[in-house]
Amino acid sequence: MDENLENPGRYLIAKLNAFMRTTSGSEDAINEMASRRVAYADRGQDIISEGDEPRTVNLLLDGWACRYKMMEDGRRQILAFFLPGDLADLHVYILNAMDHSIAAITPIRYARLAPKEFEEISDAHPKLLRALWWESLVTGSIQREWLVSVGQRDALESVAHLACELFLRLKTVGLVQGQLCDFPLTQLDIADALGMTQPHVSRTIAELNRTGYVILRRGQLEVKDLERLKKLAAFNPNYLHHLRDD
Amino acid sequence: MDENLENPGRYLIAKLNAFMRTTSGSEDAINEMASRRVAYADRGQDIISEGDEPRTVNLLLDGWACRYKMMEDGRRQILAFFLPGDLADLHVYILNAMDHSIAAITPIRYARLAPKEFEEISDAHPKLLRALWWESLVTGSIQREWLVSVGQRDALESVAHLACELFLRLKTVGLVQGQLCDFPLTQLDIADALGMTQPHVSRTIAELNRTGYVILRRGQLEVKDLERLKKLAAFNPNYLHHLRDD
DNA sequence: CGCTATATTGACTTTGCTCAACCCAGGTGG
DNA sequence: CCACCTGGGTTGAGCAAAGTCAATATAGCG
Incomplete structure (x- = not known):
């Protein structure tokens, strides 16, 4: 600060x-x-x-x-x-x-x-x-991409996509250290963002963590394998309109 | 023309x-x-x-x-x-x-x-x-309002909301005659807009038409009771930012 | 230490999806 | 003029994903 x-x-x-x-x-x-x-x-x-x-x-x-x-x-x-x-x-x-x-x-x-x-x-x-x-x-x-998530992606893809997006956005502003970033969202926040219920977010995060690509928990997100996470999420970074991928 | x-x-x-x-x-x-x-x-x-x-x-x-x-x-x-x-x-x-x-x-x-x-x-x-x-x-x-539809509204509310929105937008540009307007969307278009499947859109439109508030069919939309339709859709016209309601 | 927030889990229900058959209307060409 | 074709639309049976409700666990925090 x-x-x-x-x-x-x-x-x-x-x-x-x-x-x-x-x-x-x-x-x-x-x-x-x-x-x-x-x-x-x-x-x-x-x-x-x-x-x-x-x-x-x-x-x-x-x-x-x-x-x-x-x-x-x-x-x-x-x-x-x-x-x-x-x-x-x-x-x-x-x-x-x-x-x-x-x-x-x-x-x-x-x-x-x-x-x-x-x-x-x-x-x-x-x-x-x-x-x-x-x-x-x-x-x-x-x-617009959020509408794609809520409209087309299933629960696992949606949560993975959100994790991916937030991780990359934090990275561009320099708020990622290595594979780690802050992640203060509650499961209810995620649920209300993705059009799901909180218990289902809980189960979905558990399933996502089981892949090993990320460790997502209240307070902190760790991305272990960004490429596989992107693939799982059907994540196409074009929508962020960065000059270069990062 | x-x-x-x-x-x-x-x-x-x-x-x-x-x-x-x-x-x-x-x-x-x-x-x-x-x-x-x-x-x-x-x-x-x-x-x-x-x-x-x-x-x-x-x-x-x-x-x-x-x-x-x-x-x-x-x-x-x-x-x-x-x-x-x-x-x-x-x-x-x-x-x-x-x-x-x-x-x-x-x-x-x-x-x-x-x-x-x-x-x-x-x-x-x-x-x-x-x-x-x-x-x-x-x-x-x-x-943004579309995200609310896809994320929070159920099938009936979503379809009603879309009908409502398109009717009012057409009205503002003078493309509504009485209670009637053109409606060239296929059920597949509606499905892909609202994150539903086409058969479910079919059933939902049938249910909506049964209310009597609208007659929605391929080619034409007739709004018989706009107020009740709005209520059913949880439609709040503020998001259209018109100076006056119309 | 205990309170409050949040998260996990289970049992059950519901909504909406899948797949597939069938229908219908309009448009075209024989 | 009619038969056919095609692009929607309707409908049914079975299924899967996600919701609901509720009990329990956990973790910070004062």
Whole structure:
């Protein structure tokens, strides 16, 4: 976290590097953005709720969050997981009301950027603007791939795909050490993301762990054989739109 | 179609009116866009395929299309349906390769806009640009709602929700007459959109028709009781982000 | 140490899938 | 004009995947 405070935009910078070479000018701009209007939320807490008028672009600095929708009868669909460096709804201030909520999964630190600040910075750095555009298109692409998971993949494939995706996304922002990364999702989070029930997630994780390709447990994910995991998940990395595979 | 040829952007104009009052200036700009580089495709034909480098922004002028992904083993997930007036991937020319394909469901007419033309027009009409932004955000919102359908709704709710959505979207562009609209989807299309199998779609449509709220058949959809249909589908119109309900 | 969260497991049920036969309507060509 | 073909659509029987409900176990945490 120390390094993080000096270089608060580092995860976003790392991610954009998967798409372009950031210049030191844009890096400074990102760090500038990321050090203004910093806010905190505890696990479980909404940082913005369905129906609210969106006023800020949120940049996640530390921790995990999720986008979700709640149905009247209490069913919850998680629509996306946010990892450090992810931006929530770049242009959403065009719309009048949020159609979903965003909540912290772990305690988080995030920057709440006012549209005006955001525009100033992107006007001054057209290359950065382009990169941010790319990031929001990739977010859309991930959203579509999730529909493929929920619509077409069976339980084992789905869980494997999610593990694969999160591992690779964490890797691009530098949050993987060797084969290990943090994994704070509960089985209920996974269930609500993949359209399954929690007991079935439990059984499916057990089955996945039995393959030996990964060790997935609350708190930590270890990927022992990424290639086989990808194969099992029918994982095609194109949708992440990285310049190179990593 | 006659009126359409004089006023080729009419469906898009009608749609944007759900968000803002279009000025005659922007209407002319839209019609201008929509009359350049017009192309045709037959039913079943891809207009752009996964892996292709995207070169144009596509505006659907007539007919229905879909965005889809194919898995190696032949499973297909339909990600979105395009109706007249819909734009495909406004900013996709930022990315190097399509991560999905777009195919005609009926014979279609569409405009293939070069990025440069597109930028000229939007530079000249900032209000229009904002409206187009809105339309792409709504497209993203629809994408998310589909995940709720596939992840949380059961078969009957899902099919009802899809009927509801398509009916309302057609209504916004003026393609509903009374309670009737075209409905060219096959049961296999619906199945691949909702993550079901075709025989189960058949049974589910039969069950839905038995409620009397709709008459859904190949070619045509008749909505007899929209309110009850919405209720059955757990349909919350907020995600369409219209200024007023219609 | 005990409380609360989460995870595991078992027995049973249900939804939706599979496979396959059959039906039906529209379009084409003899 | 009719026979046939083809692309949907319907239906049935049996099955498998995943859901439900509930009891039990486990693990952090205060």
